[in-house]
Amino acid sequence: MRLLAVDHPLVAHKLTVLRNVRTDSPTFRRLADELVTLLAYEATRDARVADVQIDTPVAPTVGVKLSSPKPLIVPILRAGLGMLDGMTRLLPTAEVGFLGMIRDEETLLATTYARRLPDDLTGRQIYVLDPMLATGGTLAAAVDFLVERGADDITAVCLLAAPEGLRVVEQHTAELHVPVTVVTAAVDERLNEKGYIVPGLGDAGDRLYGIVD
Numbered sequence: 285m286r287l288l289a290v291d292h293p294l295v296a297h298k299l300t301v302l303r304n305v306r307t308d309s310p311t312f313r314r315l316a317d318e319l320v321t322l323l324a325y326e327a328t329r330d331a332r333v334a335d336v337q338i339d340t341p342v343a344p345t346v347g348v349k350l351s352s353p354k355p356l357i358v359p360i361l362r363a364g365l366g367m368l369d370g371m372t373r374l375l376p377t378a379e380v381g382f383l384g385m386i387r388d389e390e391t392l393l394a395t396t397y398a399r400r401l402p403d404d405l406t407g408r409q410i411y412v413l414d415p416m417l418a419t420g421g422t423l424a425a426a427v428d429f430l431v432e433r434g435a436d437d438i439t440a441v442c443l444l445a446a447p448e449g450l451r452v453v454e455q456h457t458a459e460l461h462v463p464v465t466v467v468t469a470a471v472d473e474r475l476n477e478k479g480y481i482v483p484g485l486g487d488a489g490d491r492l493y494g495i496v497d
């Protein structure tokens with residue numbers, strides 16, 4: 285597994301506002317969107333391009349365009365939806381698949397309630413969006429669904445990651461022999477006894493959308 289913790293003052297500034305318990309939902313949504321655009325810039329460094337011949341008003345030249353097959357973006361509902369617009373803004377031609385997953389508050393195990401993905405993911409560049417990588421159970425299960433369909437190029441874009449979860453994902457993906465990159469704004473200290481990232485930002489889904497029982 286490759287880990288990229290983006291070290292940039294704008295990322296650190298926006299993340300600090302997201303972490304603040306006093307930041308309200310509308311501001312949290314806007315900053316999460318801005319932050320994912322900055323992370324997406326790093327996450328797409330290896331986006332595949334092909335040469336294209338164009339004419340500027342002055343002269344012919346060779347540039348590049350995003351090449352086929354189209355990248356696939358997979359937000360993990362619910363909280364990952366808060367990252368989708370920021371990602372599609374940078375990759376407007378990407379297709380979007382969906383995974384709906386929820387972590388049990390007691391056992392911390394993730395279960396899946398929605399799945400809509402293309403059948404064949406061989407050779408696709410896949411960007412999984414989930415703001416929080418905590419125990420790593422959700423991302424490991426998401427990787428399983430993608431690998432089942434032939435995925436071999438997966439990048440997870442997370443706002444925050446915990447060391448414990450990164451170790452789980454690293455071990456899981458090594459066993460699967462699938463290269464996975466995790467791009468995050470920060471690796472925090474640890475998980476608390478309830479499986480929350482410390483210092484973290486709380487429950488990302490609740491902060492984006494309010495509490496739904």
Ligand SMILES: O=P(O)(O)OC[C@H]1O[C@H](OP(=O)(O)OP(=O)(O)O)[C@H](O)[C@@H]1O
Nearest residue numbers: 362363386387417418419420421422489
């Ligand atoms: O690494 P893990 O320990 O598996 O935890 C991370 C998951 O927990 C949160 O989702 P949650 O289950 O709260 O669902 P939600 O997005 O609907 O709020 C978060 O958005 C991740 O998907």
Ligand SMILES: O=c1cc[nH]c(=O)[nH]1
Nearest residue numbers: 418480481486487488
């Ligand atoms: O800190 C955490 C851990 C899991 N899910 C969240 O939303 N926040």
Ligand SMILES: [Mg+2]
Nearest residue numbers: 487488489490
């Ligand atoms: Mg949640």
